[in-house]
Each structure stands twice: as C-alpha cells, then as structure tokens.
Amino acid sequence: MNSYDYIVVGAGSAGCVIVNRLIRAGKSVLLLEAGHADNTPFIHIPATFVRVLGTKRTWNYKTEPEPGANGRVMHVPQGKTLGGSSSVNAMIYIRGQAEDYDAWRDAGCPGWGYEDVLPVFRRSEANQRLAGFYHGTDGPLRVSDTHYRHPLSYAFLRAAQETGIDYNDDFNGAEQAGAGFYQTTTFNGRRGSTAATFLAGVKSSPLLTLHTQAMVEGLILENGAASGVLYRHANGEVKSARVREEVIVSSGGIGSPKVLLLSGIGPAEQLSRFGIPVIRDLPGVGENFQDHISASVYGATKDPISLFGNDKGLRAARNGLQYLLWRTGLLTSNVVESGAFVDTSGSGRPDVQLHVVPALVGDADRAPPQIHGISLNPCVLRPTSRGTISLKDRDPATPLAIHANNLATQQDIDTLVRGVELCRRILRAPSLKKLIAKELAPGEADILDRSAIENHCRQFAKTVFHPSGTCRMGSDDNAVVDAKLRVRGVPRLRVADASVMPTLVSGNTNAPSIMIGERCADFILAQG
Incomplete structure (x- = not known):
C-alpha cells in the first residue's frame, strides 16, 4: 500500500489549489479525481463550455421533486474532470460581498471576516487590468476582461x-x-481553470501522484482518525492508499458530504439505517444545503x-x-x-x-x-431556503437524494x-x-x-449550479468543520470546498472556493 504525506479527494476549484500549495512546500500528495482528464477542446475554448454540460465530464445531479418549483426536478450539473466545476462553468470571477464573510466570522468562524480573506483573494489573482488594494497581479489564477x-x-x-x-x-x-x-478566469482566449493554472504549475513534480477516473468509496479510519482512502479505478479494481499527515476532502457541495457519509461520519440514525458503522455522529453532514x-x-x-x-x-x-x-x-x-x-x-x-x-x-x-x-x-443572492442531502443506500455508485427545498x-x-x-x-x-x-x-x-x-x-426556476453549505463551518454542535476546516471529532481530516460555507456568498462560487482552498493549505502548512 502506497503512502503519502497528504491525500486530496477531488481535483476541483479548491482541490487543485491545495495540491499546488502543498507540493510547492515539499509535501508528497496523492490527488484522486473521479472524472476524466480535461482533454477536450470544449473545456478550454470559453464559448463552448455548454457542450460539456451533460456529458461524462459532469456529474449530472438531479434534485428530488421540488414543492417550491411546482413539483419539478431541478438539474445541478457539477464538474467531473480535472479542474472540477472551474472547467465547466461560465468562468465568471466574483468574490461576493464583504458582509458575507463578516457574517461567517460573526457566526462562529473566527478568522473568516472580509479583512481576513481579502489578502488571500489578492494572493491567488493575476488580474489583467486591475491592481491595488482589491486586486493581485502575481498569483496563479488568471483574471481578465473578455x-x-x-x-x-x-x-x-x-x-x-x-x-x-x-x-x-x-x-x-x-x-x-x-x-x-464580468471579469472572467480566462487568459489568451482560453479558460483558466484551476487545473490549467494551479495544477498545471506542479503537474510534473515527482511529489505529485495523480489518478483520474478514481472514485473514492470511503475513508480509512483507525481509532477514529483518518489514515487513508479506498478508491475504485475505472477497470473496477479497488485500491487503498495511506496518509502520513492528513486527508483533505474537496469533492464539492454534493460530493464531499457523500464521502463523509459513506465513511461513517454523519447523522447516526441515517448511517445505521444503511448498515454503515458510525465512526462519528455528526448530524450536520448533508444539512444546510443552499443554491442560487x-x-x-x-x-x-x-x-x-x-x-x-x-x-x-x-x-x-x-x-x-x-x-x-x-x-x-x-x-x-x-x-x-x-x-x-x-x-x-x-x-x-x-x-x-x-x-x-x-x-x-x-x-x-x-x-x-x-x-x-x-x-x-x-x-x-442570499437564499433563506435550506435543504438536505442524504444517502439512498450504502452503494458508492448510487446517486444521493437531494432534497434541495428551493424557493x-x-x-x-x-x-x-x-x-x-x-x-x-x-x-x-x-x-x-x-x-x-x-x-x-x-x-x-x-x-x-x-x-x-x-x-x-x-x-x-432553475439552479445556477452553486450547491453549498452541506459540511458547514462553525463552532456549534451542528457544524461539520471548525474554523480551520478540520472535521469535528475526526483527527487528520479536513473538508475544503463550497460545502463548508455557512451561508452562500452573494455571487458565483468559483473564486470563493479557490480562496477556501488557499486557506486550507495555509492552515495545514502553519502546523509545520
């Protein structure tokens, strides 16, 4: 069984950022992506992204029938490729409002106020036109005018x-x-996903092991702490990998709670119903679902x-x-x-x-x-409706039940x-x-x-494809992760993506997810 300093589950908006920062700090990383490589031109040519939606490079999630939408099912496609949703979205670069982050801070997430996150946004950014107090010019993420x-x-x-x-x-x-x-995450007429920017910067490093079409079936937990992952290759072979330091789950607002639930981390009643041993009773996993x-x-x-x-x-x-x-x-x-x-x-x-x-x-x-x-x-921009995500059975291949409860x-x-x-x-x-x-x-x-x-x-009514909040950050008993993105009560395990947002930001979620990835890497590396 191979072992690594860190294992990152999901090569999306946040996951690629975390990998970049850890590799540059000299850490060995296993990056597991359930989807294919980002090797279709329709991803990289900005205007053709609509041709990717609904294909094998997206998770084609559907909600349960929505009472607030006349009983209709809503579609929530998410990226299933290197770069995750940053490879299939409309490339809009929006951070949200200062009040969004101050509200996170005041709701039990110290260190997440606007004055805390603005320097992180600047550090990531290489803006074509803007500079100064609000914008960076030297980061990996290319931001430009169309x-x-x-x-x-x-x-x-x-x-x-x-x-x-x-x-x-x-x-x-x-x-x-x-x-x-809108400014966009593009450069030289091409999409600037986190795969094409952050991941590309370290892809040739011997410290990085990358597997695509690798579906994580669950975490390996020993004495209640994360010690590795189980994952299935496209050929059906199940493999395991060990971690010396930490596992970081970065599979998005729908994927991350699924990984935790399949691993026995979540509401005890739900886990017991499907015969999943309860490692940590965390009622908040899958709760607090929000979308635009x-x-x-x-x-x-x-x-x-x-x-x-x-x-x-x-x-x-x-x-x-x-x-x-x-x-x-x-x-x-x-x-x-x-x-x-x-x-x-x-x-x-x-x-x-x-x-x-x-x-x-x-x-x-x-x-x-x-x-x-x-x-x-x-x-x-700031929906007050809240939904839930739950398992239908214990089979990792079974889609989740998404009771989005929109409107x-x-x-x-x-x-x-x-x-x-x-x-x-x-x-x-x-x-x-x-x-x-x-x-x-x-x-x-x-x-x-x-x-x-x-x-x-x-x-x-339709979603804007921004599912968030299902592994909520906070300091109360229903929070899933703390202010340093550590899963409460499960050592050596973090979650970093839009799922940790206590409340949905006022705008598109790609840039905030990148910022969350940056902060996760900061927290990890500050430990030495």
Missing part, C-alpha cells in the same frame, strides 16, 4: 443605466452594486442579431477558423458577458444578481424557443419576483426596447399581476 463583447450585452448595460442602475467597472472592488461586464435560484425573462429580437445559430453551418466554421488562426472572436467569449447586482428590497446591499445571455437559454430538460433573443436571468420561503420567492420585475423593466428601457420585438416570458403585456409572475418563477 475580448469579445456582444452588441446585446452593450445594449443591456445601457438599458440597465436607463432604469437607474449605476455602471460598475469592478464588481470585486469597493462596491458590488451596479451593472457592468434563477428564472429567465425572455425577449425576442426584431432582427437576427443574437447568438442563435452561431454553432451551426458556415457561421460555426467561420467562428472556429477565427479562433484557431487569431484566438479572437465569439469563441473567446464566456457567453455570460454582462450582468448586474441590484438591491431590490431596500436593504442597503444587492439581493439579486443578473446573468445576461445574448440568446434564449433553456435548461437540461427544456429547450429554449428556437429564435433570436436575449435572456435576462435574475437570481436570489421554500416566502422571502426567496418575493426576491425572485422582484428580480423578474426588474428584468422586465430593463427589457422595456429604450436601448433594449428598440431591439426587442416582444417579451416571450413571463408575458407580452407591460403589466402582469403578481400571481402570474410568481407562477412563472416557480415553473421556470
């Missing part, structure tokens, strides 16, 4: 300003509120100016040739180029984020209208309704109105009653 910007994205920004939303040139600076273009929920507002354009059809025929060939020859054009876009953060409740901080797509977008089980148009997608509170549906109403106003502002033939959804009429908009929200 070279291609669609005319409908510009029209949205003008229309947003016409409705009274200020322009914001840096959502990660002093103020998040406003409308603007959105509902699209569709506008059909008068002329064929959207992205519709650009992936077919001569237009696709032209786009591909331009990208191959000059690394310019539409394929360098992350598609979701522009957006906004807006305070719709008067609370003093944005509660709705807009993701704008210069095309009509559907969902995994729902095709959009096959015409030219624009999608304005408001999402609830379960009146506050969440009220926020989403306000977001949809805001998008309808933006769609009717002069800069978009002159391009839009009609609103397709929720409805063409300028005024819709509240019940029609709420029904639209519930019927078209």
Whole structure:
C-alpha cells in the first residue's frame, strides 16, 4: 500500500489549489479525481463550455421533486474532470460581498471576516487590468476582461443605466452594486481553470501522484482518525492508499458530504439505517444545503442579431477558423458577458444578481424557443431556503437524494419576483426596447399581476449550479468543520470546498472556493 504525506479527494476549484500549495512546500500528495482528464477542446475554448454540460465530464445531479418549483426536478450539473466545476462553468470571477464573510466570522468562524480573506483573494489573482488594494497581479489564477463583447450585452448595460442602475467597472472592488461586464478566469482566449493554472504549475513534480477516473468509496479510519482512502479505478479494481499527515476532502457541495457519509461520519440514525458503522455522529453532514435560484425573462429580437445559430453551418466554421488562426472572436467569449447586482428590497446591499445571455437559454430538460433573443436571468443572492442531502443506500455508485427545498420561503420567492420585475423593466428601457420585438416570458403585456409572475418563477426556476453549505463551518454542535476546516471529532481530516460555507456568498462560487482552498493549505502548512 502506497503512502503519502497528504491525500486530496477531488481535483476541483479548491482541490487543485491545495495540491499546488502543498507540493510547492515539499509535501508528497496523492490527488484522486473521479472524472476524466480535461482533454477536450470544449473545456478550454470559453464559448463552448455548454457542450460539456451533460456529458461524462459532469456529474449530472438531479434534485428530488421540488414543492417550491411546482413539483419539478431541478438539474445541478457539477464538474467531473480535472479542474472540477472551474472547467465547466461560465468562468465568471466574483468574490461576493464583504458582509458575507463578516457574517461567517460573526457566526462562529473566527478568522473568516472580509479583512481576513481579502489578502488571500489578492494572493491567488493575476488580474489583467486591475491592481491595488482589491486586486493581485502575481498569483496563479488568471483574471481578465473578455475580448469579445456582444452588441446585446452593450445594449443591456445601457438599458440597465436607463432604469437607474449605476455602471460598475469592478464588481470585486469597493462596491458590488451596479451593472457592468464580468471579469472572467480566462487568459489568451482560453479558460483558466484551476487545473490549467494551479495544477498545471506542479503537474510534473515527482511529489505529485495523480489518478483520474478514481472514485473514492470511503475513508480509512483507525481509532477514529483518518489514515487513508479506498478508491475504485475505472477497470473496477479497488485500491487503498495511506496518509502520513492528513486527508483533505474537496469533492464539492454534493460530493464531499457523500464521502463523509459513506465513511461513517454523519447523522447516526441515517448511517445505521444503511448498515454503515458510525465512526462519528455528526448530524450536520448533508444539512444546510443552499443554491442560487434563477428564472429567465425572455425577449425576442426584431432582427437576427443574437447568438442563435452561431454553432451551426458556415457561421460555426467561420467562428472556429477565427479562433484557431487569431484566438479572437465569439469563441473567446464566456457567453455570460454582462450582468448586474441590484438591491431590490431596500436593504442597503444587492439581493439579486443578473446573468445576461445574448440568446434564449433553456435548461437540461427544456429547450429554449428556437429564435433570436436575449435572456435576462435574475437570481436570489442570499437564499433563506435550506435543504438536505442524504444517502439512498450504502452503494458508492448510487446517486444521493437531494432534497434541495428551493424557493421554500416566502422571502426567496418575493426576491425572485422582484428580480423578474426588474428584468422586465430593463427589457422595456429604450436601448433594449428598440431591439426587442416582444417579451416571450413571463408575458407580452407591460403589466402582469403578481400571481402570474410568481407562477412563472416557480415553473421556470432553475439552479445556477452553486450547491453549498452541506459540511458547514462553525463552532456549534451542528457544524461539520471548525474554523480551520478540520472535521469535528475526526483527527487528520479536513473538508475544503463550497460545502463548508455557512451561508452562500452573494455571487458565483468559483473564486470563493479557490480562496477556501488557499486557506486550507495555509492552515495545514502553519502546523509545520
């Protein structure tokens, strides 16, 4: 049985960061990734990421039927490849609000306030344009402006300003509120996943052992402490590996609680029901599930100016040739180029984020209208609904039961309704109105009653693929990890990814997950 200083389970947004920092510190690391290598061009060409969703390089998770979404099942794809979700997301670089992290600190996570995490964000970042107090320029993570910007994205920004939303040139600076273009984790016209940045920097090191298509079936625990892992290769062979120092589980908001549960760490009642020996009764494992929920507002354009059809025929060939020859054009876009953060409740901080797509977008089980148009997608930034993740049986291959419980509170549906109403106003502002033939959804009429908009929200609600909170950090009895990401009551075991977030950050989760990976490595290395 091989042994290593550290074993990292999951080569995702946080896992690749941890590996980079440990290898550079002279530690030997075994990195286990359940998915394939990131060796398809559709991952690395920014605009083609949608072709990866739903393939073997994503976990195609589904929720149980959602009462808050008219009984529908929601789809939550997550990365199943090197780089994890940083290899399949829309590359938007957002950190969240200072208040998010101060709330973590005040909820029993000392050392996680904004003043604590901002230097870590800066250390990771190599920003193309920004520097100073809020931004770094020398880190592994490449952050840049998109070279291609669609005319409908510009029209949205003008229309947003016409409705009274200020322009914001840096959502990660002093103020998040406003409308603007997103910065992205891209460089030289290519995706900058954590695999292409952090992991690539140490991939040739003799201290790193990397296995893809290696499904972890459980942790090896001796005297209640982590001492290794059991994992299954694609050929069905089960192997084990020992660790001299620690195991770090970094499998995401859905994958990490599964690893703990299969290992006997979680609610004793659930584990006993499936005949899993209880190593540590931790009721919080799988609880506190949160995700960002959105509902699209569709506008059909008068002329064929959207992205519709650009992936077919001569237009696709032209786009591909331009990208191959000059690394310019539409394929360098992350598609979701522009957006906004807006305070719709008067609370003093944005509660709705807009993701704008210069095309009509559907969902995994729902095709959009096959015409030219624009999608304005408001999402609830700080959901109050909470769900749970649990096992269905003790077989590692069986999908989890995800009772997401989205839109379960009146506050969440009220926020989403306000977001949809805001998008309808933006769609009717002069800069978009002159391009839009009609609103397709929720409805063409300028005024819709509240019940029609709420029904639209519930019927078209979808996740923004940010599952979080299921291995919550804290100091209370229901917390899963402490403020240094150590699993409570299980020595030599940590969790580091979006699952440790006590509350979901106000924005996209990739950058915060990278920061969590950085902090985990700091905690480990500070021990000597």
